[in-house]
Every structure is written in C-alpha cells, then in structure tokens.
Amino acid sequence: MKKKELIPGLILIAALLVLLRYLELHISPQSQWAMLLTVLKKGSIYALVAVSMNLLNGFTGLFSLGQAGFMMIGAYTYAVLTIPAEQREMVYMYYEGGIIRFALPSIVGIILAGVVAAVFAFLIGLPVLRLKSDYLAIATLGFAEIMRALFQWDTLGPLTNGSNMLRSYPTFKTILYPFIVSGVCIALIVMLINSTYGRAFKAIRDDEIAAEAMGINLAHHKRIAFTVSSFFAGISGALLAMFQTNVQAKSFNSAMTYEILLIVVIGGIGSVTGSVISSFLFIACSEWLLRFLDETHVIGDVTLPLMRSGFRKVVFSLIIMVIVLFFRQGIMGNREFSFTRLFSGRSKKSKGGKADE
Amino acid sequence: MSNDSVLRIDNVTMQFGGVIAVDNVTIDVNKGEIVSLIGPNGAGKTTAFNVITGVYAPTNGAVYFNDEKIIENYPQGKMRTMYKGENQGKYRQVLSPTPDRITKLGIARTFQNIRLFKSQTVFENVLIAQHLRRTSNLLSATLHLNGKEEAQMRKDARDLLHILELDDVADEMATSLPYGKQRRVEIARAMATKPSLLLLDEPAAGMNPQETDELTAFIGRIRDEFGLTIFMIEHHMDLVMEISDRIYVLDFGKMIASGLPEEIQSNRRVIEAYLGGAVDE
Numbered sequence: 001m002k003k004k005e006l007i008p009g010l011i012l013i014a015a016l017l018v019l020l021r022y023l024e025l026h027i028s029p030q031s032q033w034a035m036l037l038t039v040l041k042k043g044s045i046y047a048l049v050a051v052s053m054n055l056l057n058g059f060t061g062l063f064s065l066g067q068a069g070f071m072m073i074g075a076y077t078y079a080v081l082t083i084p085a086e087q088r089e090m091v092y093m094y095y096e097g098g099i100i101r102f103a104l105p106s107i108v109g110i111i112l113a114g115v116v117a118a119v120f121a122f123l124i125g126l127p128v129l130r131l132k133s134d135y136l137a138i139a140t141l142g143f144a145e146i147m148r149a150l151f152q153w154d155t156l157g158p159l160t161n162g163s164n165m166l167r168s169y170p171t172f173k174t175i176l177y178p179f180i181v182s183g184v185c186i187a188l189i190v191m192l193i194n195s196t197y198g199r200a201f202k203a204i205r206d207d208e209i210a211a212e213a214m215g216i217n218l219a220h221h222k223r224i225a226f227t228v229s230s231f232f233a234g235i236s237g238a239l240l241a242m243f244q245t246n247v248q249a250k251s252f253n254s255a256m257t258y259e260i261l262l263i264v265v266i267g268g269i270g271s272v273t274g275s276v277i278s279s280f281l282f283i284a285c286s287e288w289l290l291r292f293l294d295e296t297h298v299i300g301d302v303t304l305p306l307m308r309s310g311f312r313k314v315v316f317s318l319i320i321m322v323i324v325l326f327f328r329q330g331i332m333g334n335r336e337f338s339f340t341r342l343f344s345g346r347s348k349k350s351k352g353g354k355a356d357e
Numbered sequence: 358m359s360n361d362s363v364l365r366i367d368n369v370t371m372q373f374g375g376v377i378a379v380d381n382v383t384i385d386v387n388k389g390e391i392v393s394l395i396g397p398n399g400a401g402k403t404t405a406f407n408v409i410t411g412v413y414a415p416t417n418g419a420v421y422f423n424d425e426k427i428i429e430n431y432p433q434g435k436m437r438t439m440y441k442g443e444n445q446g447k448y449r450q451v452l453s454p455t456p457d458r459i460t461k462l463g464i465a466r467t468f469q470n471i472r473l474f475k476s477q478t479v480f481e482n483v484l485i486a487q488h489l490r491r492t493s494n495l496l497s498a499t500l501h502l503n504g505k506e507e508a509q510m511r512k513d514a515r516d517l518l519h520i521l522e523l524d525d526v527a528d529e530m531a532t533s534l535p536y537g538k539q540r541r542v543e544i545a546r547a548m549a550t551k552p553s554l555l556l557l558d559e560p561a562a563g564m565n566p567q568e569t570d571e572l573t574a575f576i577g578r579i580r581d582e583f584g585l586t587i588f589m590i591e592h593h594m595d596l597v598m599e600i601s602d603r604i605y606v607l608d609f610g611k612m613i614a615s616g617l618p619e620e621i622q623s624n625r626r627v628i629e630a631y632l633g634g635a636v637d638e
C-alpha cells in the first residue's frame with residue numbers, strides 16, 4: 001500500500017513544484033494574483049508549525065500552547081546568526097553592532113534554529129510535562145510570553161537587538177524554498193508518527209495508564225514529542241523570518257498561537273493532511289479572501305455595520321466556536337487524505353469490515 | 358521464602374487519607390501457580406494490583422519479584438502521623454519504580470475497566486507492546502532504518518494473535534468488539550510484553566456463562582503454553598474454584614482467609630463476608 005503510493009506521490013510532488021515555479025515566473029507582482037504567491041509561501045510555513053503542533057496535541061495528547069514561543073526562538077536564532085557581518089553595525093545600531101561578529105550560512109542557521117528551540121524545549125520539558133492538560137497549556141503559554149518579554153529586554157540587546165527589528169539576513173529567492181524545507185520536515189514528522197515511537201505517542205494519547213502498563217516511559221516519550229515538535233516549530237520560525245524579511249519579538253504573541261491552534265482544530269486534531277490543507281485555507285482567508293471584512297463598505301449611502309478593522313478576528317472566533325460545538329472532527333477528523341483511497345472510492349475501514357464477512 | 362517464589366507482597370498497607378484500602382497484607386505467589394484474590398466490592402483488590410504495578414507507592418511495606426525487592430516504602434511526611442497500619446518502622450527505604458519499569462521486569466496486567474487504545478485496531482494494540490523491546494533509537498526509527506526490527510515486531514504481534522486465536526479480529530477497532538472479546542484482547546496485549554507474571558483484574562466481568570467457560574480454558578492454556586504465573590482478581594466463583602491453585606480473601610482491606618479452594622469454600626468468615634457485604638453471586 002505504502003510502496004504503491006510512492007511513485008505517484010513523487011510524480012505529484014514534482015508536478016507541484018513545477019507548477020509553483022511556473023506560477024512564480026508568470027504572475028507579475030502588480031497583478032491581483034500576486035497575493036496567491038504570498039498565501040502559498042506563508043501557508044507552507046504555517047503548515048509546518050501546525051503539523052508540529054498536531055504532533056503534540058493530536059498525536060501525543062499534550063495540550064501545549066508554546067508554539068509561537070518556539071517559532072520566535074527559531075526566528076531569532078536564524079536572524080541573529082546569519083546577518084552578514086558588514087550589516088551588523090547598521091542593524092544593531094543601538095548596541096554598537098551587537099556581540100556577534102560572524103555570519104553563518106543560511107542553511108546552518110535554519111538547522112540551528114530548530115536545535116536551539118529544541119534545547120529550550122528539552123530544558124523546560126522536565127518540569128512542565130508533569131502537569132496535566134490545562135495546566136500544561138497555561139505553563140507553555142506562560143513560557144512563550146516570558147520568552148517574548150525576555151527577547152525584548154534591553155540588557156540582552158547586544159544579542160537580540162532588544163525591541164528593535166532584526167533584518168538584512170538572507171531570505172529565500174524562490175517559492176520552492178519554503179515548500180521544500182516544509183515538505184521535508186513534514187515528511188519527517190509523518191515518518192516519526194508511523195514509527196514505533198509514533199505508536200507509543202498515540203498510545204499515550206489514548207490512555208496514559210494503559211500506555212505506562214505497556215512499558216512506555218511516559219516522561220521520556222512526552223519529552224521526545226515536545227522536543228521534536230519544538231525543533232520543527234523553530235525551523236518554521238526561521239522560515240517565517242525569511243518570508244517576512246524582518247523579525248520582531250512582539251509579533252510572536254499569544255494571538256499567533258491561537259491562529260495555529262485554530263488551523264489544527266479546523267484541519268482535524270490528529271490529521272497531518274488536515275493541518276496542511278487548513279493552513280492554506282486559513283492563510284488564504286485571513287490574508288486575502290476575508291480581508292474585505294476589515295474594510296469599511298459603503299453601499300449607496302449606507303455604511304455596512306460591523307465591517308471594520310478587527311471584524312475578521314471576530315469571524316474567526318465564531319468559526320472556531322462553531323467547529324468546537326458542531327464539527328469537533330474538523331475537516332479530516334483523524335483520517336488522512338489519500339489519493340488511492342479517493343480513487344478506489346472505498347475507505348480503509350469498509351475494507352476491513354468486508355474481509356470479516 | 359521458597360526458592361520458586363515469583364511474587365511476594367510483604368506487609369503492604371495502602372492508606373488514602375484516612376481510608377485504609379489495603380491493610381498489612383502479605384501474599385505469596387509461586388512459579389506456575391494460578392492464585393486468585395477474591396473479596397467483596399471495595400475490599401482493596403484492585404488497589405493491591407495498583408501497588409504491585411507501581412501505580413501507587415504503598416504507604417508501608419515491600420513487594421518482591423523473583424526474590425528481588427522491587428518496591429518498598431514507609432510512612433513519610435503527613436502520613437507519619439496519619440498512618441494507622443501495622444509494622445511501622447520495619448521498612449526504611451524508598452523504592453518506587455514507575456509502572457513501565459515494572460512491566461519491563463516481566464509483570465503485565467489487565468484492567469478492571471477495560472483500557473484498550475481506542476483509536477487503534479486489535480493488531481495495533483498488541484503491536485504497541487513490542488515498543489519496550491526496541492533496540493532502535495529515535496533517529497533510526499524515524500528514518501525507518503530499523504526495517505528488520507519493525508518486521509520482527511509485526512511478526513511477533515501477528516504470531517501472538519494467532520496463538521491466542523484472535524487473528525480474525527486483528528484489523529477491527531479494538532473497542533468496537535463485544536465485551537468478552539475486548540477482555541481477551543487486553544490479555545493478549547498484556548501477553549505481548551512477554552511477562553513471566555500476569556495480573557488479571559476481573560477477566561470474566563461482563564461475560565456470559567459460555568464466555569466464562571471459554572475464558573477458564575483460555576487462562577489454563579496460556580499458563581501452560583507460556584509457562585506463566587497468574588495472579589487474578591475475580592468474582593465468578595465457578596471460575597475461581599475451578600482454576601485456582603490457591604485463593605486469598607480480602608475484606609475491608611484485611612486478609613481474612615487464604616488456602617486451597619476447598620478450604621475457602623467452607624470457610625465461615627469468607628461466607629459471612631460475602632453474605633454480609635456483596636450483592637454479587
């Protein structure tokens with residue numbers, strides 16, 4: 001089944017990359033379709049962080065809200081380490097060029113972004129992961145907020161540039177870059193989920209007491225899931241920094257975690273493909289399709305009520321409430337999207353049922 | 358202590374606040390035996406299992422497995438003044454491994470209120486138990502470089518399901534099965550950890566007479582085929598009397614009798630405890 005999907009899968013990926021490149025070359029920055037490219041780039045980055053959050057919340061059953069914090073750590077690690085030496089005087093102008101005088105290659109910066117986020121996760125994992133669900137959520141959210149404040153602290157300025165922007169670091173030139181990096185990372189997460197460790201995570205999610213009785217060390221496995229999830233959140237943070245071309249700690253606030261959570265919930269807690277699909281949908285809506293909600297509209301001489309800056313957020317909040325109340329499964333539930341299944345028109349479950357008859 | 362002792366619960370007391378759920382209980386289980394623990398509802402039977410498997414650290418007492426001390430505790434902190442059990446001061450060190458360590462030592466259990474992994478098939482439920490014998494690390498497992506090990510894990514799980522005659526339901530969702538089958542799947546899952554001592558918490562609960570008969574044969578069979586020692590909590594007296602080598606009886610946390618099935622059947626205190634306390638049977 002896996003092997004059979006491999007060849008069409010590779011062809012599909014190649015076709016997708018060719019299509020993306022084609023779009024990029026043929027959509028002029030002035031056209032109204034330019035927004036599509038932005039949505040695709042940002043969507044691919046959010047897909048990675050959403051899948052990494054899903055690894056924790058959906059597959060290991062750990063309700064953590066630290067994702068924006070780990071993205072910030074990744075974004076800063078990348079920016080701080082890759083700003084070219086000659087630009088540092090200008091970027092760190094309030095801190096005499098900062099304390100770091102070298103610049104690492106972009107790809108090394110991306111990997112270190114993940115590593116540093118993972119190290120932080122490893123360190124706070126020990127005390128925090130002992131907490132039960134809601135307390136864990138509060139603790140991780142708190143951690144993210146503390147980190148955000150810390151990164152803006154003036155004393156750390158020579159390293160983080162305080163509350164000033166970091167910029168002038170290398171960014172990506174083509175849309176293929178975030179797609180390939182995200183794609184590889186998501187593939188690794190999927191492979192982890194399908195490994196014996198992934199099975200242990202799902203066992204913990206389903207029933208901690210039974211999982212422990214099966215010889216699964218809870219503390220150890222929760223820590224692995226937390227660290228790995230943060231590693232990939234860090235990488236997506238680095239990609240986001242590249243996409244935005246500048247970073248500032250204050251943008252990695254709890255509203256951002258909330259957005260990521262929304263994506264995961266809409267896509268289906270426990271579905272990787274759900275998270276990916278809903279990332280693109282969400283970014284398309286928030287950046288593009290629902291922008292009109294934030295604008296003031298006048299028809300004739302009647303100004304439409306409600307439609308003003310911030311209304312979009314209200315609509316999103318309503319969407320999440322509706323989903324939680326009526327469609328707790330999200331788009332995909334905990335199923336995965338699969339072409340073979342789509343075309344054979346039969347779900348795995350009904351096949352299993354048939355064999356039993 | 359005899360040299361074929363598998364499990365010894367030594368003066369164990371488990372006190373929750375003011376409630377003494379297990380009161381200074383001593384139990385011995387020897388190699389190859391099927392030993393039953395019976396008693397009215399709330400007698401402390403499941404609590405005893407939870408102490409053996411590391412879910413709770415006992416308030417006082419020790420547990421030995423294959424003559425090796427695996428658990429020991431004494432009243433500490435607030436419990437020092439609250440403790441109402443006996444043998445205080447006899448135990449001094451703290452030895453309280455987590456349940457996964459107990460499983461790795463070779464003690465597996467089932468649960469009174471079935472705890473199967475609900476989003477997984479019967480096969481996957483059994484497959485999870487293979488995780489504790491992995492030799493691959495996170496990286497090699499993620500990159501699927503442990504193909505041999507993975508294939509072996511799957512084969513072991515399939516083989517076990519075959520031996521336990523569960524292959525026909527292998528790909529069904531575990532929790533969609535009838536109650537009796539679920540109990541057997543839970544036993545299979547426990548067996549997949551390759552234990553030498555199996556703890557069964559009311560394996561026949563919710564079963565009809567026919568299923569109970571099948572289970573009786575099943576338990577006897579796995580003991581013989583796998584060379585297991587079985588320690589079992591059960592309310593179905595027919596089952597208990599038929600397959601137990603020895604029986605222990607708890608009432609309000611205290612051991613009120615122990616011995617051969619015939620002895621227990623005619624024991625006055627046991628009959629009183631059951632008539633006075635329980636609505637079962």
Ligand SMILES: Nc1ncnc2c1ncn2[C@@H]1O[C@H](COP(=O)(O)OP(=O)(O)OP(=O)(O)O)[C@@H](O)[C@H]1O
Pocket residue numbers: 373376377378396397398399400401402403404405469
């Ligand atoms: N975690 C706990 N906290 C407080 N009290 C507990 C706890 N676990 C068990 N008890 C109490 O200990 C006593 C024994 O409970 P236990 O579950 O061991 O009984 P049991 O013999 O298994 O009964 P049953 O036949 O109903 O399963 C009960 O009074 C119960 O309320």
Ligand SMILES: [Mg+2]
Pocket residue numbers: 402403404469
């Ligand atoms: Mg019980």
